[in-house]
Amino acid sequence: MEAVIKMASERPVVIFSKSSCCMSHSIKTLLSDFGVNPAVYELDEMQRGREIEQVLLRLGCSPSVPAVFIGGEFVGGANEVMSLHLKRSLIPMLKRVGALWV
Secondary structure (H helix, E strand, O other), X not given: OHHHXXXXXXXXXXXXXXXXXXXXXXXXXXXXXXXOOOEEEEHHHOOOHHHHHHHHHHOOOOOXXXXXXXXXXXEXXXXXXXXXXXXXXXXXXXXXXXXXXX
């Protein structure tokens, strides 16, 4: 678990994803369109991906991907990120952690 928490804290925005997941793709596209350059970990392409996925489930990520961390804190999956965006809370959060400068 400590390794996953460390990975989630290495950059302002971290996404645990699977390359075949359409919701992961949507969240990566949304953040990229804002100009955010997140660290993306594609679990299906990583040697320890299944182990990381189990840790994410224990942390409360359900489904396990996408799992979005902003400022080292678990924000949630696609529903939570889209909710923040619709409430106009996502961009201020991204600015606060230095992921956006505009």
